[in-house]
Amino acid sequence: MTGPGYDLLVGLHVLSAVIGFGAVGLSGTYAASAREATEPRQDPALRRYFHLSTNWAERSLLVTPVLGAIVLCAGDRSADSQAWPWIGLGCWVLAASIATGRCWPAERRIQLWLADLLTAQMGRRPALASSGMLAVSCKAAPRWSRCVS
Numbered sequence: 001m002t003g004p005g006y007d008l009l010v011g012l013h014v015l016s017a018v019i020g021f022g023a024v025g026l027s028g029t030y031a032a033s034a035r036e037a038t039e040p041r042q043d044p045a046l047r048r049y050f051h052l053s054t055n056w057a058e059r060s061l062l063v064t065p066v067l068g069a070i071v072l073c074a075g076d077r078s079a080d081s082q083a084w085p086w087i088g089l090g091c092w093v094l095a096a097s098i099a100t101g102r103c104w105p106a107e108r109r110i111q112l113w114l115a116d117l118l119t120a121q122m123g124r125r126p127a128l129a130s131s132g133m134l135a136v137s138c139k140a141a142p143r144w145s146r147c148v149s
Contacts, residue, residue, distance in 0.1 A: 006074055013067035017092075020061025024099050027058065027107050034110060041114055050111045058107075061099060065092055 030049045034040040072085055
């Protein structure tokens with residue numbers, strides 16, 4: 001298949017990956033801001049970003065392999081015997097496993113803490129370092145590599 005329909009599928013596939021991974025990266029940036037803030041609960045930008053809800057932009061990451069499979073089936077059928085789609089799928093599985101297993105739960109704990117719900121349940125701030133900064137992000141940058149387990 002070629003033409004505008006195929007181009008649209010490829011565009012949606014790439015867009016879902018950019019939005020999904022971009023949103024996970026943005027969460028890491030905000031989590032780093034939370035660690036650096038002396039009182040993160042007083043920061044309106046952090047409270048606004050980490051409000052209690054599902055981050056649907058991050059969840060668009062889950063659509064990426066579905067759209068990739070559709071692109072693969074709709075496009076050049078010989079590509080499924082090449083290595084690049086499977087290497088891409090393997091990289092996606094690794095990244096999505098980290099996002100769903102480590103980053104999204106840490107983000108949820110930040111949401112609960114900023115909403116004062118986690119403090120009521122636990123009676124303390126989650127994952128505090130000795131300097132009083134939150135250690136909650138898990139992105140690729142070394143500075144953000146520690147995750148709350």
